[in-house]
Amino acid sequence: MRDARAMRNARRRPVNDPSGSVAHRPPLEIPGDLRARLEVARLDLLALFRALRNGRGTRVSRTVDRMHLSAAEIPQRFLRQLFELDAEYAEALWALDQPAASLDRRTTERAFRMLRDTLTALEQLPKTCARFRKKLPRHALSTLTQLEMSVRLALDPREAYNMVPGRDPENV
Numbered sequence: 465m466r467d468a469r470a471m472r473n474a475r476r477r478p479v480n481d482p483s484g485s486v487a488h489r490p491p492l493e494i495p496g497d498l499r500a501r502l503e504v505a506r507l508d509l510l511a512l513f514r515a516l517r518n519g520r521g522t523r524v525s526r527t528v529d530r531m532h533l534s535a536a537e538i539p540q541r542f543l544r545q546l547f548e549l550d551a552e553y554a555e556a557l558w559a560l561d562q563p564a565a566s567l568d569r570r571t572t573e574r575a576f577r578m579l580r581d582t583l584t585a586l587e588q589l590p591k592t593c594a595r596f597r598k599k600l601p602r603h604a605l606s607t608l609t610q611l612e613m614s615v616r617l618a619l620d621p622r623e624a625y626n627m628v629p630g631r632d633p634e635n636v
Contacts, residue, residue: 494579499560502553502582503624505589509550510623511616512593515608516543531607539599545592549585556582558628 495501516538518531559578597605625631 494560495583498582499557501586502557502560503621505586506550506553506557506624506626507616507619507621508589509546509553510626511612511619512546512608513550514615515611518611531604531611533601533604537601537604539596542592542596542599546596549589549592552582552585554626554628556585557625557631561628561631 516531516533556578597608600608
């Protein structure tokens with residue numbers, strides 16, 4: 465999607481109804497808290513990913529026990545789902561930063577789908593994290609929680625934009 469800000473101002477566009485009649489889609493409205501929700505979700509996932517690395521690369525690693533998990537003990541399927549959610553959140557943050565311009569009908573339809581998918585992905589995060597934690601070995605849960613909280617407290621809010629084109633704090 466090229467123009468996320470314009471989604472807020474999208475005019476009603478005719479949409480073909482399965483019955484053959486033409487319906488009008490309501491204007492696309494982006495929730496006012498969407499950016500903040502995406503930032504929090506990305507920071508929470510970043511804390512989890514760094515905690516799984518045993519806090520390496522942070523000051524936390526010297527103060528908290530390591531988890532000592534092998535790759536086989538980490539539920540790869542759920543970890544992959546968490547990475548996919550993170551990528552979707554990064555894409556949505558990028559889209560929200562795009563300059564405003566008029567949207568054609570095709571771009572407007574993509575904007576509706578992307579907004580719907582982003583809101584769905586935000587709803588999926590708690591369940592996916594819970595399934596991920598449920599599959600971890602019991603001995604790792606308390607250490608992971610402790611590491612994750614420590615890492616999360618140490619994160620700079622700008623890190624929500626890691627790997628977001630044009631906003632990556634390491635490249636700006």
